[in-house]
Amino acid sequence: MFAIRTMLLAALFTITTYLSPAGHADNGYQGDREEILALYQGWIRAVEGSDIDGYVGGLHPDVSLRPPGVPGLDGRDNYREFLGPVFETASYKITVDTPHSITMMGDAAVVEYDYTIRRIVDAGAEADLPEGALEGESTTSHYIDVVAKDDRGVWKIRLHSWSMTL
Numbered sequence: 202m203f204a205i206r207t208m209l210l211a212a213l214f215t216i217t218t219y220l221s222p223a224g225h226a227d228n229g230y231q232g233d234r235e236e237i238l239a240l241y242q243g244w245i246r247a248v249e250g251s252d253i254d255g256y257v258g259g260l261h262p263d264v265s266l267r268p269p270g271v272p273g274l275d276g277r278d279n280y281r282e283f284l285g286p287v288f289e290t291a292s293y294k295i296t297v298d299t300p301h302s303i304t305m306m307g308d309a310a311v312v313e314y315d316y317t318i319r320r321i322v323d324a325g326a327e328a329d330l331p332e333g334a335l336e337g338e339s340t341t342s343h344y345i346d347v348v349a350k351d352d353r354g355v356w357k358i359r360l361h362s363w364s365m366t367l
Contacts, residue, residue, distance in 0.1 A: 230305040236356050237303055237310060237348055244358070245295050248318075251288040257281045261349055261357035268333030269364050286328035287335075294319040298341065309349040309359070315366065317341040341366050 240259050247255030260277050267273040274283060299315035319339050330336060347360035 233305060233310070233356065234303050237312060238301060240348065240356050240358070241301055241312070241314075245297075248293050248295055251292055253281060253284050253288055256284060259358055261351055261359040264358060265360045266333065267360065267362035269362075271332040273333070273362075283331050283334070286330055289323075289328050290326040290330065291320045291322045294321070299343075309347060310356075312346045312348055313344065315341065315343050 244256060244259045246252070247259065257277055257280060260280055262277050263275070264277055264280055265273055265275050266280055266283065274280060296317040296319070297314065298317055299313075301312050301314040304311045304313075317339060318335055318341075320335055320337065322338075342363040342365045344361070344363040346358055346362065348356050349359040351357045
């Protein structure tokens, strides 16, 4: 009886280890997941600090921005231009409502998460916001991004898209 219990516990331990994030089911992606999460933490700091260079530094050179209901834009330089009036007219505070869920696919991953972004308008700033920029005082959205490694092997945001939630 003791031998059977020991074998069952050993089998349970093996299965649990296999399915755990640090186990074999992770397929060696744990380091990549940590790098991707660090990318998003840096992005949050950049948004809250109105740091365009920090924000753009997290973008893949071939990034695509796809806001809901309007045409998107492509390329890091176009994204930088988009951000100018966004950061000139307001500051932002991000609340992570649902943490980042990462689905790895080799040198790419899909990242889903929910943020509430509070926009604090600078009453003295005068600039027209580009189509697709957040305009409300507070916006809650579900984001679906694609991240990919750039030519140096660094994780960057390749596609940034979202839908607003109630």
